[in-house]
Amino acid sequence: MATKQQYTIQFRNTEYEPEDIVAGIGRVAGLGVMAIFYAFPLYWMASRSVMTNLQAFKLPPVWIPTEPTLSAYQSILLQGPYASFLLNSATVTVLSVTLALVLSVPATYGLVVSDFPYNLNRHFSLFLISLFMLPPIVTSISYFNLLQDLGLYDRAIGLGFIYTMFNIPLIVWFTRGFIADIPDSLRESALLDGANEFQVFYRIYLPLIRPGIAAAAIISYIITWNEYLLALILTSNRAKTMPVGINQFVGQYNITWNELSAGIVLVVLPSVLFLTVTQRYIVSGLVRGAVKE
Amino acid sequence: MSKLDIKQLRKVYNRGTDTEIVAVDDLSLTVDDGEFLVFVGPSGCGKSTTLRSIAGLEDVTSGSIRIDGRDITGQKPKNRDIAMVFQNYALYPHMTTRENMSFGLRVNSMLDDDEIDARVNEAAKMMGISELLEKRPGTLSGGQQQRVALGRAIVRDPRVFLMDEPLSNLDAKLRIQMRAELETLQNKLGVTTIYVTHDQTEAMTMADRIAVLDDGKLQQIGTPLECYYKPANQFVAEFIGSPTMNFLTVERSGNRLVHDAFEFVVSNDTVDLCGDRTALVMGLRPEDIDLGGDETTNAVSGIVEVIQPTGDDAYIDITIGDDTVTLDIDPEQSVGVSVGEEITVSFDEEGVYLFDPQTEATIKTNTELEPAGPDGSDALDTTTKP
Numbered sequence: 001m002a003t004k005q006q007y008t009i010q011f012r013n014t015e016y017e018p019e020d021i022v023a024g025i026g027r028v029a030g031l032g033v034m035a036i037f038y039a040f041p042l043y044w045m046a047s048r049s050v051m052t053n054l055q056a057f058k059l060p061p062v063w064i065p066t067e068p069t070l071s072a073y074q075s076i077l078l079q080g081p082y083a084s085f086l087l088n089s090a091t092v093t094v095l096s097v098t099l100a101l102v103l104s105v106p107a108t109y110g111l112v113v114s115d116f117p118y119n120l121n122r123h124f125s126l127f128l129i130s131l132f133m134l135p136p137i138v139t140s141i142s143y144f145n146l147l148q149d150l151g152l153y154d155r156a157i158g159l160g161f162i163y164t165m166f167n168i169p170l171i172v173w174f175t176r177g178f179i180a181d182i183p184d185s186l187r188e189s190a191l192l193d194g195a196n197e198f199q200v201f202y203r204i205y206l207p208l209i210r211p212g213i214a215a216a217a218i219i220s221y222i223i224t225w226n227e228y229l230l231a232l233i234l235t236s237n238r239a240k241t242m243p244v245g246i247n248q249f250v251g252q253y254n255i256t257w258n259e260l261s262a263g264i265v266l267v268v269l270p271s272v273l274f275l276t277v278t279q280r281y282i283v284s285g286l287v288r289g290a291v292k293e
Numbered sequence: 294m295s296k297l298d299i300k301q302l303r304k305v306y307n308r309g310t311d312t313e314i315v316a317v318d319d320l321s322l323t324v325d326d327g328e329f330l331v332f333v334g335p336s337g338c339g340k341s342t343t344l345r346s347i348a349g350l351e352d353v354t355s356g357s358i359r360i361d362g363r364d365i366t367g368q369k370p371k372n373r374d375i376a377m378v379f380q381n382y383a384l385y386p387h388m389t390t391r392e393n394m395s396f397g398l399r400v401n402s403m404l405d406d407d408e409i410d411a412r413v414n415e416a417a418k419m420m421g422i423s424e425l426l427e428k429r430p431g432t433l434s435g436g437q438q439q440r441v442a443l444g445r446a447i448v449r450d451p452r453v454f455l456m457d458e459p460l461s462n463l464d465a466k467l468r469i470q471m472r473a474e475l476e477t478l479q480n481k482l483g484v485t486t487i488y489v490t491h492d493q494t495e496a497m498t499m500a501d502r503i504a505v506l507d508d509g510k511l512q513q514i515g516t517p518l519e520c521y522y523k524p525a526n527q528f529v530a531e532f533i534g535s536p537t538m539n540f541l542t543v544e545r546s547g548n549r550l551v552h553d554a555f556e557f558v559v560s561n562d563t564v565d566l567c568g569d570r571t572a573l574v575m576g577l578r579p580e581d582i583d584l585g586g587d588e589t590t591n592a593v594s595g596i597v598e599v600i601q602p603t604g605d606d607a608y609i610d611i612t613i614g615d616d617t618v619t620l621d622i623d624p625e626q627s628v629g630v631s632v633g634e635e636i637t638v639s640f641d642e643e644g645v646y647l648f649d650p651q652t653e654a655t656i657k658t659n660t661e662l663e664p665a666g667p668d669g670s671d672a673l674d675t676t677t678k679p
Contacts, residue, residue: 185383188350193449194371194401203400207387 042268049073049261056257072262082263085245088156089267092231092241093224095160097217100167105213108172109201112179113187125176131169140233147234156239162230167220174219178212179205214281222271242267295361295452295485297324297347302356304342304509316342318509320356324453327483329476331500333490334532339509340489344455347487348377360452371401376446377455380462382438384430384445390417391426394445416448419478436467443475447482454479454486460495472498493533497521505529527653530576530646536608538646539577539618550575554614555593559642566657567647573656576646579608579621581659584630586639594637597630611636 008015016024048056050068076082111121143162144153152158182205190200206213231241246267249260275282304317317339324330332340345351347358349370357366365373376397384393391413398409417423420440430438439459446454460468460475476499479486490496496503497517505512505520505528513525517533524530530538543550543557548564550557550573557575567573586592595611595618602608607627609620620638630636643661648654 183381183383185379185381186385188348188370189377189379189383190385190396190400191350191370192348192373192375192377193397193445195396196371196400199400203396204385 045261045264045268048257049265051258053256053258056261057255072256072258073266076259076262076266081240081248082242082245082266085240085242086266088235088239089225089241089243091156092160092163092239093221095157096163096167096224097221099160099164100171100220101213101217103164104168104171105175105206105209106201107168108175109179109205111172112176113184125172128169128172131166132173136166136230140230143230144233153234154236154239159231159234159239159241162234163224163227167224170220170223171213171216174216175209175212178209182208211281214278218274218278218282221274225271226267296326297453297485297487298357298359298362299323299343299347300357300359302343302346302358303354304339304346304351305354308354315509317346317353320506320509320511322504322511322514324485324487327485329479329486329488329499329501331488331490331496331503332506333493333496333503334506334512336491338506340491340506341457342509343506344377344457344487344489347453348375348455349373374452375455376449376451376453377457378442378446378459380458382430382442382459382462384438384441386430389427389429390422390433390441390444393430393441394426394448397445397449412448412450413444416444419447419481420444435463436471439463439471443478447478447484452485454484456486456488458490459488461490461492468495475499494535497533503533505532507532523658524646524655526655527574527576527648530648530655534578536579536619536621539579539582539616540648541575541577541613541616541618542650543573543575545571545573552614552616554595554616557591557593557642557645559645563642563645563647563657570649570656572650574648574650574653576648577618577640578644578646578659579619581644582618582620582622582638582640584620584622584626584636584638586637591642592637592639594635597632597634597636600627600630600632602627611638 008017009021010016047063047065049072050065050070051062052069052071055062055065055067108125111125114121116124147153147155147158147162150158152161186204186208187200190204191197195203226243227241228243231244235241235244242263246260246263249256249263300321302317302320303315306312306314306316320339320343322330332343334340342351346353349365349368353366357364359365360373360375385396388396394413394416395409398404398412402409404412413426414423417426420443422437422440422444425433425437425441430441433441439462442459456475460471463471472495488495488499497520500517502514503517503520504514505525507528513520513529515523520529520533524533527540531540541552543552545551545564545567548558548561550559552575593613595613597609597611598617599610600607601610602624605624607622607624609622609627609630610617611620612618618638641661644659645657646655646659647657649656
């Protein structure tokens with residue numbers, strides 16, 4: 001009986017056929033090109049940040065920093081207003097994300113599990129989520145007036161409150177799926193066990209939706225940390241955040257490339273670290289909200 | 294140890310809209326202290342809704358629910374002192390077995406930690422899950438989860454147990470084992486129990502009394518044997534018993550019940566029961582039909598369609614006229630029978646049920662078995678509802 005000759009390659013106890021290997025190499029090469037395409041600007045920025053300004057815009061370009069120096073970081077953190085920009089960013093972000101979580105997670109629980117007449121809970125959830133679709137520029141003038149009237153213009157706390165309003169629908173959207181995924185019978189069982197609604201939320205739901213809360217917190221953290229438009233409009237000097245502050249490196253006659261790069265690295269770094277550690281949660285958060293098992 | 298009274302319970306969903314659904318319609322019944330009552334019926338018959346109304350998980354539209362005379366109709370679930378076992382067990386996944394079982398005592402009792410521990414240990418011992426106390430539900434098998442769910446219910450020592458199809462997620466073998474265990478447990482604890490199932494076998498084997506529901510209405514409440522031998526109507530007759538009862542449309546002419554394919558002669562007693570009705574539905578339990586019989590004495594012939602041996606029984610489907618009739622016979626008897634063959638079957642008049650085709654009400658039930666109760670009364674005396 002004639003058998004078809006099979007060319008296979010052994011690698012780590014698995015047999016691969018030639019076409020699999022070609023396809024595999026192609027895939028890796030494709031991904032590699034894409035990775036370089038996306039990662040190069042990051043590399044460029046990071047490498048510029050450890051150079052002197054002279055090196056940073058030398059031509060032909062210096063691809064690899066030969067004499068790395070932290071002088072750019074030193075100057076922006078120790079001189080000038082950038083340290084306070086970073087502090088403002090941190091204050092605004094922590095305030096708004098925390099406040100939004102505290103307000104919206106219990107609210108989402110209520111919206112998902114309770115029966116309002118006329119499906120009001122569903123309509124309200126959709127209304128909240130529709131707030132996403134509102135471009136912030138539309139409401140920015142009102143916010144400007146509002147904060148000025150309240151004496152919160154150019155205050156981190158004022159900007160933090162405004163961001164909270166944007167974070168609430170985001171967190172509701174994210175945690176909704178997680179809460180809806182938990183079988184009603186758990187809540188019913190706990191109610192029959194004698195728990196009140198708060199105990200059901202706090203002792204049953206909260207521990208179970210932690211991944212969802214983490215995902216929501218990370219996403220809203222990143223959005224808030226990087227927000228530019230509202231920060232530009234609602235602050236002038238005292239509460240200026242880093243994304244807006246970075247602009248100051250661009251002067252009328254010259255750009256301090258190395259300091260600009262260092263500033264951007266300082267903005268981006270926390271997000272990158274945060275995302276690297278927590279991307280698992282984010283993926284599950286995105287998927288879980290979308291598909292009802 | 295409690296008595297549960299349900300009076301004219303009614304539950305309507307989407308009231309006043311086009312999609313109005315009457316889930317439970319004017320349901321009244323009493324569950325005696327320590328009784329094991331099983332609600333049985335097809336899906337959508339209102340059995341789960343009734344159970345959830347008792348638990349307080351659904352608001353009732355009208356009617357009242359009382360435990361030991363205390364009206365609990367509008368009470369919150371936590372104030373009803375009821376424990377419920379859910380179909381999916383509803384164990385808290387982030388808690389160990391011990392935490393699951395003690396949750397109710399912690400949130401809603403004045404007991405201190407030592408007492409709670411003692412009660413959990415005792416309940417765990419009773420359910421044979423002592424070694425599982427520190428494990429999480431995710432690491433337990435279905436049968437173990439089931440035990441934990443039961444343990445969580447009994448540790449609270451509630452007035453009433455509610456069980457919503459608790460065995461339906463188990464495999465067949467384990468289900469039969471748990472059926473017996475549940476019954477033993479209920480006998481030992483003596484807690485008034487209401488059990489919901491769509492499985493008539495479960496209902497028959499476990500219940501003190503069965504409440505058969507259909508379309509939100511109570512069809513019959515009685516002991517398993519009452520429901521089996523003296524069904525209140527055609528629905529109950531069809532629902533209780535496996536394989537299901539065969540129904541044949543017949544026309545009565547004097548003492549003769551005339552079917553398309555045969556005639557069956559009945560006694561004057563049966564004729565009296567029929568009154569002036571001529572159109573009838575004849576019901577035959579598969580096990581009341583025997584193979585063989587003399588062609589001249591109430592025997593019927595039919596063509597064999599399917600033979601299904603189950604081991605200790607054999608089910609044979611035969612066509613009689615336009616109808617298919619299932620027989621439940623000994624497997625030895627089925628040995629000589631082959632598909633396509635014409636065979637003769639017979640049945641006694643005692644085993645024949647008759648129903649009114651319009652109202653589906655029972656006209657004649659099985660008259661063969663009249664076992665007397667312990668006090669000499671008729672044990673099968675039905676307390677039927679329309």
